[in-house]
Amino acid sequence: MFDWYRTGSPRERKTFWACFSGWALDSYDMQMFSFLLPTIIALWGLTKAEAGMVGTAALLSAAVGGWIAGILSDRYGRVRILIFAIIWFTFFGVVAGFAQNFTQLLIARTLQGFGFGGEWAVGAALMAEVINPKNRGRAMGFVQSGFSLGWSGAVLIITVILASFPPELAWRIAFWFGVIPALVVLYIRRHIQDSDAFVQAISSPAPKASISTVFKPQYVKLTTLSSILVIGLQAGSYVILVWIPSLLKERGVESGSLIATILIMAAGCFAGFAMTAYLADKLGRRPTLILLSLLSWVVTVTYMLIALNPLITHVMGFLVGFAAIGMYAALGPFLSELFPTHVRTTCMGFSYNVGKSLGATAITGVGLLSGQVGLAQAIGIFCLGAYAISVIALLLLPETKGISIEELDAHVPHTSFTDTPSSKTPKTA
Structure with a gap:
């Protein structure tokens, strides 16, 4: 590893x-x-x-x-x-x-x-x-x-x-x-x-990045699907991290000191990052993210169904960190490999941050829905919807494992954003 x-x-x-x-x-x-x-x-x-x-x-x-x-x-x-x-x-x-x-x-x-x-x-x-x-x-x-x-x-x-x-x-x-x-x-x-790739890209005749770049024909589909992917992942992780402590308190579970609880979850994060990083290179970006999206929802459902005690609570906290946060280790390489160098951070910055902001609205959604169906059910419903959205986006995005930055950059159109991209650039499924 x-x-x-x-x-x-x-x-x-x-x-x-x-x-x-x-x-x-x-x-x-x-x-x-x-x-x-x-x-x-x-x-x-x-x-x-x-x-x-x-x-x-x-x-x-x-x-x-x-x-x-x-x-x-x-x-x-x-x-x-x-x-x-x-x-x-x-x-x-x-x-x-x-x-x-x-x-x-x-x-x-x-x-x-x-x-x-x-x-x-x-x-x-x-x-x-x-x-x-x-x-x-x-x-x-x-x-x-x-x-x-x-x-x-x-x-x-x-x-x-x-x-x-x-x-x-x-x-x-x-x-x-x-x-x-x-x-x-x-x-x-x-x-x-x-990087050498950036130095070459900045000196090339490719159009420079701007606010409108993400909406250009070559990139709008990938940036839209990437944003939807991040919306789902962020909504799921926000709901879990913000509302699970309230669910535990509602059930009268004493989860221990704040320091112990957070350190255990942080340890789960580190283990999740390490395993996700390994699987992303072994299995591919999409399979890894799909697998951990499903695992995150299973962890959420488990919170809703099983009787909890302090030991199980800490184990579940570790699993939350492992799956719901650890999966982001595969997101960075995946989004990086979707876009050529001269617009990479423009498209990634848009997709990740728009997805993060919209995903955060799920926190309010759970609060509103919990008044109708109960907190546990609201968490489960929102997490199911969030990770379903992310999986659908993943199925529509291309697998990028092993792709070369040079290959992405070699087929960038240099005249205008409306040129047709080469067949060797990533394509959606």
């Missing part, structure tokens, strides 16, 4: 650590806020609606930021945008720590969100272009495992900070502390370079 790293070139290993650390920092900063929110609500007397508004604003701005970052990355380089994204969301994280009221915090978090969105698609594209195609799934899968490191790091560090300082100061220190890991990431990224 780790041969790809041992046999990889120094450039491949440096790029891996640069993207891994960035994804961990992105996860850390996003998860940190959820742990600080109860403290901020208590200190400022925020309503649940106001608290939700801050979280939603960051999520929506991340979607817009991810699309913009993708366009800029295709025009000016992956490494430049990755470094700029880190500086951007770290700066506004520090600004958020100085907020004196709800409005200031809302503005700071909204601006910070623009930086979050760029990390995933741009980093995934850089990895796809640098790593050997036969190892792409495993390498990119382990990059995704940075999510579990950032997630577990957030709960440990924020717990220590909240326990060590008065609440009115602790949440501010937590925001300011983000500068330290950001400097580490910037240090790791100081010597990485853009």
Whole structure:
């Protein structure tokens, strides 16, 4: 499973650590806020609606930021945008720590969100272009495992900070502390370079990426299906992660301390990333994502049907992390291999971030439906629908295992976006 790293070139290993650390920092900063929110609500007397508004604003701005970052990355380089994204969301994280009221915090978090969105698609594209195609799934899968490191790091560090300082100061220190890991990431990224594929693409006569690129005839079908795929996956994972704790509480299950629960789920994430990365190269991208979509729904149904105790609850938490989050290890290489280099991050950024934003609406849907049929049934219905959507999109998308970046780029039309693509470019089923 780790041969790809041992046999990889120094450039491949440096790029891996640069993207891994960035994804961990992105996860850390996003998860940190959820742990600080109860403290901020208590200190400022925020309503649940106001608290939700801050979280939603960051999520929506991340979607817009991810699309913009993708366009800029295709025009000016992956490494430049990755470094700029880190500086951007770290700066506004520090600004958020100085907020004196709800409005200031809302503005700071909204601006910070623009930086979050760029990390995933741009980093995934850089990895796809640098790593050997036969190892792409495993390498990119382990990059995704940075999510579990950032997630577990957030709960440990924020717990220590909240326990060590008065609440009115602790949440501010937590925001300011983000500068330290950001400097580490910037240090790791100081010597990485853009891929040879990007250097060739930027100097080619192919049309430059723009806002309208994703709607052009060559790409609109793939971007639409990719967006639908992400909508399904994100809706399912959001529903599980947000509503399962409420279901457990409704049933009177004591799931243990917050730290233990999250660390167990984070361990499941890491194991899921590793296994998914392996299967993506062994079985293919589509079979792996279909398999884990089905497993995620089975885990959800199991929550609804079996009697739970603390031990089973932790086992189920591990499986949630393994399947519902771990499957994203195959998503990065899959989307990267659908689009040529000169528009790769533009199309990926659009598909992933639009899918993420629309998928998040399932959280509200479960809340509304639960009043009619009960929480467990609402979770099951939404997860069934979400993963059914993702499977349908997967069946309509092409398998991309082993595809060469050079092959994708060799048949790019260079005159206009309306030229007919070559028969060697990926086709939908």
